[in-house]
Amino acid sequence: MDRLGLDPAEFVATDEDGLPIAGLDPDEVLATPTLAVVGRPNVGKSTLVNRLLGRREAVVQDIPGVTRDRIVYDALWNGRRFKLMDTGGWEPDATGLQGVVAAQAETAMRTADAVMLVVDASVGATTTDEAAARVLRRADVPVMLCATKVDDDRLVSDTASLWRLGLGEPHAVSGLHGRGSGDLLDAMLEILPETPREDFGAGAGGPRRVALVGKPNVGKSSLLNKVAGENRSVVHDVAGTTVDPVDSLVDLDGDIWRFVDTAGLRKRVKMASGMEYYASLRTSSAIEAAEVALVLIDASEPIAEQDQRVLTMVSEAGRALVILFNKWDLVDEDRRHELTRELERDLISVRWAERVNVSALTGRSTARIAPALRRALESWDTRIPTGRLNSWISDLVAAKPPPVRSGKQPKILFATQAQTRPPTFVLFASGFLEPGYRRFIERRLREDFGFAGSPIRLSVRIREKRPRKK
Known part of the structure; x- marks a missing residue:
């Protein structure tokens, strides 16, 4: 732009909507172990997952059966990254929709690197909890037991009865208030392996x-x-x-x-x-x-x-x-x-x-x-070299110049592609370009350069009028 004598500070950015254009900075995909959170419906698994994540991710509502799929969230504790897998309620011999949900929970038990069984301490171990414990005792992965809804000291002693499930020490925690969540996270890191059992090897940039x-x-x-x-x-x-x-x-x-x-x-x-x-x-x-x-x-x-x-x-x-x-x-x-x-x-x-x-x-x-x-x-990733773009825009304007506005015909002084993802173009002009002409430029960009499947953003910067020197 310096060769053309253009100073970007002299131009005011405008587009049809007047909105800023933001880009995408993808995060890296890390190979981290996964811990599946399982249990019968409405024991507070999703509430506990949100507490352990430190943010509200899982959908929570005071009705059973809200979570239905295997949902994986990225988590961090004491500098170590891992994944939490929230699951739907598991019930033996479930049928219909609940049967499909239970099948997803069973798949989580088989594929995760470690499993945490969540039991409602205010109710105690039910026949469903005992059935889940029998399945997990035969599992070839580390298993831990969590007694949730322990909101005060009165319920701590009640968790002792959960030893009979045969899954070791029940860790008392309150997903609602956060009581004992730090100790639970420490215990989780102890049973999680350093690397996952399965690694897709997606490459440096990730899938x-x-x-x-x-x-x-x-x-x-x-x-x-x-x-x-x-x-x-x-x-x-x-x-x-x-x-x-x-x-x-x-x-x-x-x-x-x-x-x-x-x-x-x-x-x-x-x-x-x-x-x-x-x-x-x-x-x-x-x-x-x-x-x-x-x-x-x-x-x-x-x-x-x-x-x-x-x-x-x-x-x-x-x-x-x-x-x-x-x-x-x-x-x-x-x-x-x-x-x-x-x-x-x-x-x-x-x-x-x-x-x-x-x-x-x-x-x-x-x-x-x-x-x-x-x-x-x-x-979406395509970038057009500036020289090629300006040669193209010059030929386009020569064949079909912008419409006259207020008795003056605006000129396109320079064009550049500011970014990709999505392709974003900036036109430096001497005057306002009509929305119809902008759409014409976008259409011709697609015809001549492709961009199938990607949106295009077109911004126009208009040269500000300098005050006359006295």
């Missing part, structure tokens, strides 16, 4: 983060289970089965991806309440933390306002985007014609997104998901 988002009951968990080749998420006909984001490492088309299955967005965050409110917040956070979003839309039904709202959230977050039209096995010829019209009408703002027609039930075209993710992320 690319993929958020699975969409309205309730659109098939997000079913798709995750299909591509993972096992039941990673609870799937049931009841809409809204997933509450917490479910984080899974998946081997897809030769690469390791970190998939996050999120709760279905039913309402706007401000309108939601209770469990649904916190689930919506976590879904929004999962989108912000992801690099690319897989938005699932039910192809067998008309595109809904919820679908458009989810797409807007992803676009505004600046994440790469792949739209999956799920349940394609239910789409007939008439529905295909209707869907074509809906795409032209309702999804025009994200016409740049990659699209794949899939069926989570049959596995149709799931092999096309990984290539679409790679193309979207490649666009």
Whole structure:
């Protein structure tokens, strides 16, 4: 810019929304051991997990069965990193949805590096607790016993009866007030191995983060289970089965991806309440933390306002985007014609997104998901050299100059790509550029440079008028 005699301090940044543009600084993925927190429903597992994490992560509500999937959180204590896996309530011989939830808890017991059985000290050991203890005594992993809801000294003596479960000393703790949580964390570090039993070896940069988002009951968990080749998420006909984001490492088309299955967005965050409110917040956070979003839309039904709202959230977050039209096995010829019209009408703002027609039930075209993710992320990471960009913008303006405004035609003096993730371009101009002309530039950027599957942000800096010297 110095060669052109341009001083950035002379320009004022403007865009159509007047909002600052933020980038993404991904965290490293560390290979750390995992401790699974298991127990029967409503013993306070999620409350205890939040206490041990030191932050409110797990969704907590005073009704049983809120947590349903295996939810993994990063934790830190005394300088040592590990993972806490919150699970749904485990019950023997459970059926229906609760049976699927119990199966997830059993999978956590088998795959974790250590297990903590949580028992409600105010109730004592129930037959369900005894059944869980029998399973864990046969487990090939370290096991510890936690007596929760010990809110005062009167209940400490009651924990002695839990020795009969055969899992060693019961550690008394209050998840609500934090009593004994420090001693519990110390005991956890003693039984946790230094390294996990399984390591995916994702490489220095870690797996690319993929958020699975969409309205309730659109098939997000079913798709995750299909591509993972096992039941990673609870799937049931009841809409809204997933509450917490479910984080899974998946081997897809030769690469390791970190998939996050999120709760279905039913309402706007401000309108939601209770469990649904916190689930919506976590879904929004999962989108912000992801690099690319897989938005699932039910192809067998008309595109809904919820679908458009989810797409807007992803676009505004600046994440790469792949739209999956799920349940394609239910789409007939008439529905295909209707869907074509809906795409032209309702999804025009994200016409740049990659699209794949899939069926989570049959596995149709799931092999096309990984290539679409790679193309979207490649666009998201693309940078155009400044010289090439300015040569391109000069030819574009010569062929179609900006519209005249207030009797003057603005000039584009210089162009640069400020950052990637998402691709962000800054135009230095002598005057205001109409929104229509900005959209024209964005469209031509896509036509000439690609950017399939990635949003583009375009900012204009206008030269300030200098006061005349007297």
